Amino acid sequence: MSQHSPNSGLAVEVIALTREYTTRSFFGTVSRITKALDGIDFSVKTGELFGLIGPNGAGKTTTVKILTTLLTQTSGEAYILGLDVRKDLYEIRRRIGIVFGGERGLYNRVSALDNLRYFSDLYGVDPVTARDRIPQLLKAVGLADRADERVEKYSRGMKQRLHIAKALVHDPELLVLDEPTIGLDPGGARDIRNMIREMQKQGKTILLTTHYMFEAEELCQRVAVISKGKIVALDTPSELKKLVRDISVIELRTYGATTDYVEVIKRLPNVVRVVADLDSEVQTIRIQSPLGADLLSQVTSALPSDAKIIDRTIKEPTLEDAYLRLVEE
Amino acid sequence: MKSTEQVSHSALGAGARLRMALRVFWGAFLFGRKGLIVWDSWEMWVMQIVITPIAQIGFFALLSIYLQYPSSVTQYIVVGNAIQSMSFAAVFAVANITSQDKWQGTLPSTMVTPANRIALFIGRAWFQVLLSALIAAAGLLYAATIFGVSFATADYLGIAVTVLLTSVAMTGFGLLISAVGLYMRTAMIVANIFLFVTLLLSGVNFPVSVLPAWLQPASWAIPLTYGTQAVRMAIAGSSLTALLPTLGWEALDALLVMGAGYVLFTGFENLSRKTGRFEEY
Amino acid sequence: MGTLSELTPGKKTEGYLARRGQVLKACIVLTARLFFADPQWIIPSIIAPFIFTLVAFFLFGGQTSSPTFLLYLVLGSGLMGMWGTTIYGSSNSIGFDRWNGTMESTLAAPVPLSWIALGRVLFNTFEGVINALFILVIGLAWFQVGFGVVSPGLFLLASVSTFLSLSAFGLLMCTIILLSRKGGFITNSMEIPVYIATGTMFPVSILPIVVLPFAFLLAPTWGIEAIRLSALPGYTGLATNYWTDLAILAAETLAYLGLAFMLFKRVEAYAKRNGTLEEY
Numbered sequence: 001m002s003q004h005s006p007n008s009g010l011a012v013e014v015i016a017l018t019r020e021y022t023t024r025s026f027f028g029t030v031s032r033i034t035k036a037l038d039g040i041d042f043s044v045k046t047g048e049l050f051g052l053i054g055p056n057g058a059g060k061t062t063t064v065k066i067l068t069t070l071l072t073q074t075s076g077e078a079y080i081l082g083l084d085v086r087k088d089l090y091e092i093r094r095r096i097g098i099v100f101g102g103e104r105g106l107y108n109r110v111s112a113l114d115n116l117r118y119f120s121d122l123y124g125v126d127p128v129t130a131r132d133r134i135p136q137l138l139k140a141v142g143l144a145d146r147a148d149e150r151v152e153k154y155s156r157g158m159k160q161r162l163h164i165a166k167a168l169v170h171d172p173e174l175l176v177l178d179e180p181t182i183g184l185d186p187g188g189a190r191d192i193r194n195m196i197r198e199m200q201k202q203g204k205t206i207l208l209t210t211h212y213m214f215e216a217e218e219l220c221q222r223v224a225v226i227s228k229g230k231i232v233a234l235d236t237p238s239e240l241k242k243l244v245r246d247i248s249v250i251e252l253r254t255y256g257a258t259t260d261y262v263e264v265i266k267r268l269p270n271v272v273r274v275v276a277d278l279d280s281e282v283q284t285i286r287i288q289s290p291l292g293a294d295l296l297s298q299v300t301s302a303l304p305s306d307a308k309i310i311d312r313t314i315k316e317p318t319l320e321d322a323y324l325r326l327v328e329e
Numbered sequence: 330m331k332s333t334e335q336v337s338h339s340a341l342g343a344g345a346r347l348r349m350a351l352r353v354f355w356g357a358f359l360f361g362r363k364g365l366i367v368w369d370s371w372e373m374w375v376m377q378i379v380i381t382p383i384a385q386i387g388f389f390a391l392l393s394i395y396l397q398y399p400s401s402v403t404q405y406i407v408v409g410n411a412i413q414s415m416s417f418a419a420v421f422a423v424a425n426i427t428s429q430d431k432w433q434g435t436l437p438s439t440m441v442t443p444a445n446r447i448a449l450f451i452g453r454a455w456f457q458v459l460l461s462a463l464i465a466a467a468g469l470l471y472a473a474t475i476f477g478v479s480f481a482t483a484d485y486l487g488i489a490v491t492v493l494l495t496s497v498a499m500t501g502f503g504l505l506i507s508a509v510g511l512y513m514r515t516a517m518i519v520a521n522i523f524l525f526v527t528l529l530l531s532g533v534n535f536p537v538s539v540l541p542a543w544l545q546p547a548s549w550a551i552p553l554t555y556g557t558q559a560v561r562m563a564i565a566g567s568s569l570t571a572l573l574p575t576l577g578w579e580a581l582d583a584l585l586v587m588g589a590g591y592v593l594f595t596g597f598e599n600l601s602r603k604t605g606r607f608e609e610y
Numbered sequence: 611m612g613t614l615s616e617l618t619p620g621k622k623t624e625g626y627l628a629r630r631g632q633v634l635k636a637c638i639v640l641t642a643r644l645f646f647a648d649p650q651w652i653i654p655s656i657i658a659p660f661i662f663t664l665v666a667f668f669l670f671g672g673q674t675s676s677p678t679f680l681l682y683l684v685l686g687s688g689l690m691g692m693w694g695t696t697i698y699g700s701s702n703s704i705g706f707d708r709w710n711g712t713m714e715s716t717l718a719a720p721v722p723l724s725w726i727a728l729g730r731v732l733f734n735t736f737e738g739v740i741n742a743l744f745i746l747v748i749g750l751a752w753f754q755v756g757f758g759v760v761s762p763g764l765f766l767l768a769s770v771s772t773f774l775s776l777s778a779f780g781l782l783m784c785t786i787i788l789l790s791r792k793g794g795f796i797t798n799s800m801e802i803p804v805y806i807a808t809g810t811m812f813p814v815s816i817l818p819i820v821v822l823p824f825a826f827l828l829a830p831t832w833g834i835e836a837i838r839l840s841a842l843p844g845y846t847g848l849a850t851n852y853w854t855d856l857a858i859l860a861a862e863t864l865a866y867l868g869l870a871f872m873l874f875k876r877v878e879a880y881a882k883r884n885g886t887l888e889e890y
Contacts, residue, residue, distance in 0.1 A: 022884070070717055072882045093720035094622070104711025107640065109647040114640070121636030122719040122726070124629045126621040133618045140614045150647070166715075171620025198614045376799045384802035388811075392669060395812035525661040534669050 010079075011174050011205035012044035012067060017076035019062050019229075036062040038229035039076065044207055044222075049200045051220035052209045055327055059229045060209040064178045067207070068098050081173060094123065097167030101179035103159060105166075108152035112143055112162050115151060116169055123170035130169075137165040141195065157188030164195055174205045181215060193219060213320035223319070227327040237319050244317040244325055247272055248292030250299065251315055256307035257283040264302045270295065273324060282310065288321055351448065377460070382414035382468040383475065389534055390476055400477075407476040408564060409533035409557045411468030412495065416524050416553070419461035419496055423454045423503025424520035427510035447591065450507065454500050462496040469560075480564060487563035487572050494576055495556030498583035502552065505590035511597040532557045552586065555579035633721050637729025641703065645737065666811065667753070677756070678842055684749035685841060686811045688742035689834055692776060693810065695741050697801050699734025700780025703727055704787045717878075723788070724781070724874035731780040739773055764840035764852060771859055772833030778866035779829065785873040788881055809834055813847055829862035 019037040037059045044050040054060050065071035066078055069089045078085045080092045107115055116137065120130040138144045141161040151159065160180060167175055177196065181189040196219055200206055210216050216223050217237045224234040233240055262276045265287060272288040289295045293314050303309060389410050393403040469488065472478040506523060510516030527533060530540065531553040537545050548554045559575045623629050666687050670679070704727055707713040716726060750757055759765045783797045805811065807825040814825040825831050836855040838845045848855075 068718055070714055070882065072879070090720045090722075093718055098714075098718050100714055105715045107644065107710065107712060110640070110643045114643055118636050118640045119715070119719070121632045122716075122721060124623045124632060124720065126623050127632070129618055129621040133620060136617045140617065168614070168617070169620070170622075171617070195614065202614060372796070376796065381799050381802070384799075384806065388802050388806050389669075391806060391816060392811055395816050396670065522661065525665070529661055529665045529668070534665070539668055 009046055010043045011046045011048070011081055012042075012050070012207060013077075013079040014040060014042050014063075014067070015077040016041060017063070017066065017078055018074045019059075019066060019071065020074045035229055037066075037073070037076075040226065040229070040231045042224045042231055042234055044205060046205055047200070047203055048221050049196070049206045049208065049219055051216040051223040052207065052226060053211070053213065053216050053223055053323060054226035058226045058327075060226055061178060063226070064098075064176055064207075064209060068096065068176055069093060094170070095172055096174045096176060097170065097172035099160075099163045099167045099175070099177045099180050101160075101177075101182040103156065106151050106159060106162060109150055111148045111150055112138065112154070112165075113147045115162065116165060119166050120169045125170050133171075134169065137168060141165045142191070155188075157184050157191070160184060160188065160192060161195075164192065168199070172204070174207070175199060177206060177208045179209055179211060181210070181212065189215075213318065213323055217319040225323055225326045232326045233322075240322045240326075241317055241319055244288070244322045247288045247290050247317055247321070249315040249317050249321055250287040250289065250292070250295060251311075251313045252283075252285045252287070252299065252309055253311040254283045254285065254303075254307055254309050255281075256304070257285060258304075258307075261302065261304060261307060265299060268295070268298050268302070273321075273328070275320075275324065286321075288317065288325075377418065378464055378467050381417065382411065382464060383471050385414050386410045386468065386471060386476060404472075404476075404478045405561070406534050407472045407478055408469070408561055409531075411472045412465050412492070412557050412560050413527055413531065413533045413553060414468045415461035415465040415492075415496055416499060416527055417461075418457050418464055419499035420503040420506065420523055420527075421517070421520045422460075423457050423500050424506035424510065424516045424523075426450065426453050426504075426507045428507075428516055450504055450594070454504055454507075457503070458493075458496050458500045461499065462492050465492045465496065478564070482566035483564045484566060484568050485563075487567060487569040488560060490569060491556055491559040491563060491572065491576060494579055494583070495552060495560075498552030498556070498579055498586065501583050501587040501590060505586055505593060508590050508594035508597055511594065511601050527551060527553050530554065549578075550582065552579050552582050555582065629721070630725055633725045634729040634732070637726050638733045641730045641733040644706075645733070677758075678844070680749075680753045681757075681759075682838070682842055682845075684746055684753070685837060687749060688745040689772075689808075689810045689830075689837075690805055691741040691745045692735075692738035692773070693804060693808070693830070694801055695738035696731075696735045696776045696780045697783065697797055697804065699737060700731045700783050700797070703730035703734060703780075704784050722871075722874060723878055724784075724871050727784040727874070728777075728781055731777050731784065735773055735777040735780060738776065739769075759841040760843055761840045765837065768833060768836035768840050768852070768856065771856055771863075772830055772837060775829035775833055775859055775863040775866070778863045778870065781870040782866050782873070785870060785877045788874070788877040804828065807831065815848060827862070829859050829866065832856070832859040832862070 016039045017037050018035070018039050021034045021036055023032040023034070040059070040063065052060050052063060062071065066073050066085060067080060069085050069092055072086060081095055083092050085092060107118070110118075113134065116134045117130065120134060121127075125133065135144065135147075138147045141164055143158060143161055143165065146154070146158070151162065154162065164180070167177075180196070181192050184192065193215065196206060196208065208216070208220060220237065222234065222236050223240060225232050225240070233243070257276075257278060259276075259278065262274055262278070262285060265271060265285070266274050270289050270291045272290070274285065274287050276285045277283060287295065287299065296312065300309065300312075386407055389406045390403055393406050469478075469480075469492075473480050502523070503520070506516045506520050509519055513519070530537070530544065530548040531551050532548065533553070537548040537554060540548060555575050555578055559572045559579070562572055562575070563569075623632055666683050670683055704723075707716045717723065719726065746757075783800075786797055806817065807814065807821060808828050808831045809817075809825070814822065814831060817825060832850075832855040835847050835850065836852050836859065838847055839852045839855065850858075
């Protein structure tokens with residue numbers, strides 16, 4: 001077993017990691033090479049809860065797959081708990097737990113109990129230990145009373161909780177959670193986040209990927225922002241927010257606002273960025289500007305007569321604002 | 330963005346509805362070219378059109394030789410299997426439509442549209458009609474070139490019409506089984522059994538008259554039975570006119586099968602809506 | 611809900627053999643559970659073999675008056691049923707994970723994929739044996755033939771050996787699945803060529819010479835010969851003797867196993883390089 005020598009305090013170490021994907025044509029010739037990761041570097045300390053955020057296609061899942069030994073890198077190095085992902089596959093897998101987001105990853109036609117027993121055996125958990133641990137896990141994730149039901153009958157939230165139980169069945173040191181709250185209702189997502197906090201309190205190191213900036217801000221001690229295969233920023237959420245400290249955020253809630261109104265706001269002087277959610281009955285428009293409250297009168301006067309502002313707030317910039325600036329520049 | 334004017338579906342005239350149905354059919358056909366099985370590599374084509382038909386014909390031909398049957402019997406068996414080899418593409422692959430949609434999670438999205446169901450599923454299956462006809466034609470080519478069946482007096486027009494009609498009819502059977510897949514977990518096992526059943530009942534390896542009398546009506550319910558009979562007649566020199574009675578029965582059988590498929594489809598669609606089984610695979 | 615702090619620590623199983631045995635047991639049990647969870651298992655296990663036997667019966671036509679020939683027919687059908695289930699089940703054992711979305715979970719386990727595949731293949735082949743038994747029972751009852759094999763002990767040995775060789779062959783086919791998402795289709799297309807080459811319904815001696823090397827490289831060819839030698843009075847087949855057939859069978863089975871385990875490592879590495887393993 002190879003052991004990377006420096007920095008035993010690091011659970012994850014990534015050095016100049018690159019990954020290229022090759023697409024082949026009908027007759028097998030190479031038609032396109034895509035660079036999913038372009039020389040990324042980061043590390044995660046033991047016991048840390050570390051976030052990896054980025055837009056779709058940024059390279060988060062590719063990074064996770066390499067770190068969990070499901071994919072090999074084209075070049076660069078990656079170490080998990082001091083072990084090389086290229087050489088020490090089975091030892092790494094024994095010591096990490098993985099939660100893949102979404103509906104897949106479970107055997108739907110058997111029960112939760114059967115799923116956990118199966119994975120417990122695959123991970124080599126001593127059968128006597130498993131006999132105690134599995135029911136405890138099911139209780140901890142709130143599935144004890146439905147443990148004998150087929151997983152196909154479970155709601156999405158229940159399946160996600162089972163994913164967490166599955167990831168913990170062999171008591172891993174490092175947990176990799178790939179978008180664990182995606183598609184869950186607010187209650188279900190909150191339960192998962194509480195479990196994540198609890199796992200960290202148990203001393204587990206956690207690498208979390210997520211789309212939800214508030215989740216990264218709430219849970220993570222440090223966050224890396226990845227965009228187009230590169231790490232564009234890496235720091236604590238509060239330090240990342242300082243990247244946008246020069247701006248304030250005006251948040252409007254409106255009736256009847258349209259894309260035309262958003263375009264008008266975008267053209268106002270000193271407006272840095274506008275993010276709008278116009279699909280709901282009540283629209284939300286977030287305007288980033290260094291002027292802050294001074295911009296309000298211009299924004300209000302630009303409102304069409306058939307629309308109405310029902311609420312306006314001046315907010316401190318959030319991690320999402322910092323993230324948008326980082327990935328869009 | 331301009332909003333599109335919505336017109337009530339029921340307010341459309343017959344002409345407009347037909348145009349919509351044709352549009353659905355064509356779109357489904359183009360989708361069915363790629364959607365059913367992975368045809369995006371040359372290996373799949375070779376497997377379906379060369380290896381599998383030759384293997385199947387060869388197996389039964391060798392069995393006939395081992396049993397020391399006269400060459401006329403061997404040729405009978407070869408031709409029967411040449412036509413039957415279309416069954417995988419016509420029946421199995423088509424029966425997979427609903428199962429595959431369920432697995433991909435696209436069945437609910439499909440069933441919630443107002444698209445004409447006949448146009449939709451026939452469109453998806455139509456590519457398999459062409460493919461299965463091609464496979465049967467290839468099978469007959471192998472019969473002539475590898476297995477020594479003589480086409481000296483063959484009526485090629487009769488063969489072509491028979492192959493195409495049988496292909497359409499067997500695809501109809503595939504659609505019937507696919508309708509079962511709307512409600513049952515998977516139609517594939519039923520389709521698998523049906524493939525075996527055609528070997529037994531459709532005059533592929535021995536005449537229907539060899540079967541017990543009580544089993545023979547089942548044979549004549551399968552379009553392939555008429556197809557194998559008609560192709561043998563055409564190879565022996567019967568003209569298209571002489572084949573018409575047999576082909577007529579096959580066409581009628583196909584219509585009945587498709588009718589039954591439509592009834593089953595509608596019934597199972599309603600049942601799946603009641604029991605929420607569109608997503609179970 | 612309970613709390614994650616109250617969990618019993620996760621102690622691991624000690625010992626290489628114990629860990630591998632644990633994995634095999636888990637995979638056999640899961641495959642069995644998934645098999646019986648599908649209410650239609652009765653169709654490929656009972657109905658399909660029955661239809662197969664009927665097809666063979668009508669094909670054999672006037673020869674069916676001979677008890678020996680009937681036993682030959684029934685054995686051949688049973689072997690085809692076993693082969694078919696093994697080929698389909700083995701190719702599906704890994705392909706199923708792709709289709710089910712559990713490929714990543716399976717790959718992420720700290721055990722070589724070959725052992726997971728072996729457990730599933732063992733169950734699938736066992737299922738094939740059950741199919742063969744059903745065919746045997748149905749065939750014997752339908753044709754009213756006594757099961758008068760020449761040597762029951764040797765017949766059992768040959769049958770068990772053939773079963774193991776089919777498992778090893780199934781494991782080898784799993785590697786084809788890993789290489790390509792069309793692998794399942796490829797292995798399913800092998801079904802009939804393998805029936806031909808292993809002499810399930812007719813001796814390989816009638817095959818064209820160009821096919822014979824392929825036939826002889828298939829371990830079950832020798833298993834089928836040994837089964838017939840031990841079951842059918844007066845059978846001569848390839849004019850080898852029973853123990854020679856078993857020896858060749860054993861050697862080839864070991865070769866399949868060695869090749870399969872070697873290929874699994876290479877295939878895993880190849881698929882991880884290309885990121886294609888989860889694609890369906």
